[in-house]
Amino acid sequence: MTSSSPFRLKGSLVTLSILKPLSTDLSAIDAGLTAKVAQAPAMFDRAPLLIDLGDFEQAEALDLAGLRALVARHGFVPVAVRGGGETVAAAAAAAGFGVLGETRLPPEAETAPDPDPATGPASETEAQQTDAAPAPTRVVTQPVRSGQQVYSRGDLVVLAAVSPGAELLADGHIHVYGPLRGRALAGLRGNTGARIYCRALEAEMIAIAGCYQVADDIDPALHGQPAQVYLEGEDLIINAL
Numbered sequence: 001m002t003s004s005s006p007f008r009l010k011g012s013l014v015t016l017s018i019l020k021p022l023s024t025d026l027s028a029i030d031a032g033l034t035a036k037v038a039q040a041p042a043m044f045d046r047a048p049l050l051i052d053l054g055d056f057e058q059a060e061a062l063d064l065a066g067l068r069a070l071v072a073r074h075g076f077v078p079v080a081v082r083g084g085g086e087t088v089a090a091a092a093a094a095a096g097f098g099v100l101g102e103t104r105l106p107p108e109a110e111t112a113p114d115p116d117p118a119t120g121p122a123s124e125t126e127a128q129q130t131d132a133a134p135a136p137t138r139v140v141t142q143p144v145r146s147g148q149q150v151y152s153r154g155d156l157v158v159l160a161a162v163s164p165g166a167e168l169l170a171d172g173h174i175h176v177y178g179p180l181r182g183r184a185l186a187g188l189r190g191n192t193g194a195r196i197y198c199r200a201l202e203a204e205m206i207a208i209a210g211c212y213q214v215a216d217d218i219d220p221a222l223h224g225q226p227a228q229v230y231l232e233g234e235d236l237i238i239n240a241l
Helices: 026-039 064-073 085-094 124-131
Strands: 016-020 048-052 077-082 098-100 139-142 151-153 156-157 169-170 174-180 183-186 195-202 205-210 211-214 227-232 237-240
Touching: 016 077, 026 064, 048 064, 064 077, 064 085, 077 085, 085 098, 139 151, 139 227, 169 174, 174 183, 183 195, 205 227, 205 237, 211 237
Parallel strands: 016 048, 048 077, 077 098, 139 156, 151 169, 156 174, 169 183, 174 195, 183 205
Antiparallel strands: 195 227, 205 211, 227 237
């Protein structure tokens, strides 16, 4: 029987770019975004953007309507504001933003109990997740040339060099056993535990679960060195291997 409802509404976890203002000066933010977007314009084109004001003490003084127009001019799609209190939430709604609460779960909900072995998983969905095979690792043995894009639903292993202008995408980890000169984006579906490993870090951009750094942001001392990249909270960490 066909459902009479014209739509289905459900929740989903998605990866958003996050802007955390450190100043109320929109001119300074504009200049900074101009420089940042110029480094990787394709990445930010129509990218959904969350404004995070959770740690910003001057949140109530920020011109949210002006900020919304500013980020839109740079190609972002401003989606929502998080943090800042009730006054900021009201101003955000008036400026056309969605409003998000804090995403951290209460302590008692952070760790789900193990299913009762006598009864099995609590639902059919959990049973399907338990039986599902892990996504396969993709292994690439040839150099990845400029303009090529390589994607893996699991981990991605590249046994050769990655050229400037090439792009590696993986839902899991990325391993490059050669120079990494292009772009590498791990944890595409929000896997914050994903990591990037490479034999020689010369990347144009690296990202994990939507948190990124471009070449100019990477410590010059790590250029050309074996390195690993991972998330620590909301910070992208790059360490020599």
